[in-house]
Amino acid sequence: MSEQHRPSCAKRWREHATAEQWAVERTVDAIHGCCGVSRLRAHRLARGWTLGTAVAEFHRMCSESGVTSPPKADEDQLALWEKRPDRRPRAATVDLLCRLYRTDSQGIGLVGDYRRSSELEAPTPRPSSGYVRENSARGPFAAARSEGDTITDLPADPIERMAGSVRRSVDGTLASTSVSTGQLDLLDERLLWLRTQYISTPPEAMLGVLLADLEEVRTLAAERQPAAAQVRLSETIALLATLVADCLMKLGRLRQSRAWYATARTAADDSGNIEIRARVRAQAAMLPYYYGPLESAISLAREARLLLRHRFSATGAFAAAAEARALARQGDASGAEEALHNARSVFEKCEHGPVEDAFAFPERRLLLYLSGVHTFLGRSRQAREVQQRALSLYPSHSGIDPALLRLEQAICLARERNLTEACRLAGAAYLQASPAHRTTILGARARHVIEALPPSARSARAVRELGEILALPPGTV
Incomplete structure (x- = not known):
């Protein structure tokens, strides 16, 4: 094994992982690869645990899980396992270490996988409040545990x-x-x-x-x-x-x-591959567009567009349209118009293959994004024209895009204070989607209709009925 780095290096990786919202396994990989430590030790360092804390967590887990005759592991023994992977613990102990770090034996650098199906389903112990207090000065990983283990929980x-x-x-x-x-x-x-x-x-x-x-x-x-x-x-x-x-x-x-x-x-x-680098970023912009923050959606779409600024491709048109839609929703009319002009220009100059797939950008997809631009800039007439044109181009089996278009029709009605018709259309669009497609993103988009209404109108009967529809489990209607 290469020369090991000081613990401060692992701390910097934890801070970076927190900022980038990495899963704990990715942090482990980074510490293991950079700091020259075993995977077993990397798991401990990724959580900001001392040897004493890890041993205490190990014994508490054994006690809470009802493990009979647990190993008499102490700090020296754990340190030996971390430094000398060839000094492999017994199979039962490997299994318990896997449960402690919520991984398999490959994940902690020990050959084989000793997880049992019954233990995979067993609840995994959570750190005690004492752990949080003891480690409050250790940086954002310790803080994250006190907020529900959003980073370290599998x-x-x-x-x-x-x-x-x-x-x-x-x-x-x-x-x-x-x-x-x-x-x-x-x-x-x-x-x-x-x-x-x-x-x-x-x-x-x-x-x-x-x-x-x-x-x-x-x-x-x-x-x-x-x-x-x-x-x-x-x-x-x-x-x-x-x-x-x-x-x-x-x-x-x-x-x-x-x-x-x-x-x-x-x-x-x-x-x-520049085209794929841009495609991934443009697609990733969808997550913050629907769930926030909008600034991230704009940044990702713009980065994708700039990667392809000297090319004319479907991805470039997609990136510019995504940027325009996000800017419109943010209220930046001039920025949205500029990005929209760019999207139309690239779309007209790029080639469109005969086969449509998840990464194609046909006219109906461009119209879907235009619908978002017009809807959130308050141009209801233009939005309706685009929405009707787009809906006429979608085949009968085409995922959730038609439902998203109808929900934008409802948002236009809501912004015009046509409360009852907006809620009726939103409810119908949601229920007309097949149960398998009636997922969280569709519900979130339908709730945007309610958010478009004045707060004083959100207690109306039509709004309550829409809320009841959105609360139903998929497939019940």
């Missing part, structure tokens, strides 16, 4: 657990890949099929397929490849990770979505 439900596990594996692989040209061609064919299916497939069903394919690509990239092959693999990972992030955003899993967009950007930058 997800409990199956989708988040699977998404988090695969994403961490992908992040690890990007740092470290033999594959034939034929295999790469097959991967490209598979990716194109996934991109076409993505348009109409519900996000939860699509997520499992994407994660399985991503894991296959990561396995192929387990060893560093020749430059040309590595570029193609990184491009594939970037695009698949972007679709995963978009699925998670639609499902309302915002923390996971944000982390996956970061992974997609890492892969895109690793590939060096």
